[in-house]
Amino acid sequence: MRNLSAEETRLFYKLRFALLAYANRHLNIIPHVTAAEQISQQLVEQVARLRDALLAHPELLERFVAENPEQLPEQELAIVASWRHHLTGDFYIMRYLKSYTVFMNAKGESHLYGVLGLIDPLEVVLGGAPLPVMVTATLLPFGNRIIYDGILMPYRVAFGGSIRASLSREYGRLKEREGIIEQLVGPSGKPQIRTSLDRRTPSRPAPDWRSVVDGIVAQTEKMRQSDTKLQGAAFGLLRAAASLAQATLQEQDAEAEAEAARRLRSVRTAMTRLEKLLYEEE
Incomplete structure (x- = not known):
């Protein structure tokens, strides 16, 4: 299954909207919006502006966790706290696998990330566009998995055959060498990477040929x-x-x-x- 369950998705939006509403009360990016319920009624462009403002003020997330204005249970507050380890930038969406969609950094050091969709799998969100697709996205820890924050900004660009082949080679190299990153934080909330290679059954080493x-x-x-x-x-x-x-x-x-x-x-x-x-x- 390439997306969260309905119950998990409801929990994510409950926490995400609570944090965004808190940020808006301090930053006033969207006038007259103070409650989490109001966030869901805003245009995606407005929510994206608020999200970007929150990313520019990481201290607001720390204050939200410290104050806990919504009186969240400890486990839910820990999910919000883990979002300090978010990844924001440009990514290539490379593959739709059975368990998740694979993102690859478009700039800087490249890694692969197994990302779950929310209400719908990302293949549906992207309208079945042929891969690779380049997007701007924010990836978030969600327990021992990785999701995106509900906002994808695709680039309107088509890739030629040579670029697709180059990206495919890089994908194969990364998957073989370090695997697909499936987890960003551990149970303690501290960074703890787990990749698809960690699930491999250890095999006997090949002879020295x-x-x-x-x-x-x-x-x-x-x-x-x-x-x-x-x-x-x-x-x-x-x-x-x-x-x-x-x-x-x-x-x-x-x-x-x-x-x-x-x-x-x-x-x-x-x-x-x-x-x-x-x-x-x-």
């Missing part, structure tokens, strides 16, 4: 003679693929990744040469 691959690389380097151009191209692809496999078995850092990318380009070049020769044979 380095000596085997090194041997294959050494053997393919000897395969420089061939009877036909087609054989030579196939041997060249074999050498390039073995060299790429060798690079992936090194300790991975920025330099090693750059070397693997270089060898991948060699594989593509060898594959192109082989394809051209095959088409000529036809």
Whole structure:
């Protein structure tokens, strides 16, 4: 299920509107609005202005938690307090998965976030727009999950094939390396990251294939003679693929990744040469 339950959604809006009404009583962004019930009657643009003003004055959240003007139970007040760990900015919406929608930072250091919808799944909110979609959003902790604050501001921009491919590669790299962040705070209300990788069943480590691959690389380097151009191209692809496999078995850092990318380009070049020769044979 990619969104909160109806009961959880009602609780979120109860807390969110109470906080926004408190902020408006101090900032007067929306004239004559002082009660939480009035917030729900405002245009989304007005609520967004109030939300932005609240983000610019984080001390108001701290005062709300300290004063507890709505006499919220401790557990509900803790949810509001956890919102000090919000994430606001531009994101790419990358995937609709079974459990949540995946957001990826559009600026700065990239991470993936599993975000739940509120009344409707985000796919419905976005009208089924093809992904990726770039939006401005505020992500909030909600217990051990992540939601958004009910306001999404999509950019009216279409991405070309090369940009979509680049974003997809970054998504795959992040998902493999660090997983999808599913939790921002722990039970204590302090930052505590949990990712999709934490749910993986530990697997037995793979054998150390380095000596085997090194041997294959050494053997393919000897395969420089061939009877036909087609054989030579196939041997060249074999050498390039073995060299790429060798690079992936090194300790991975920025330099090693750059070397693997270089060898991948060699594989593509060898594959192109082989394809051209095959088409000529036809």
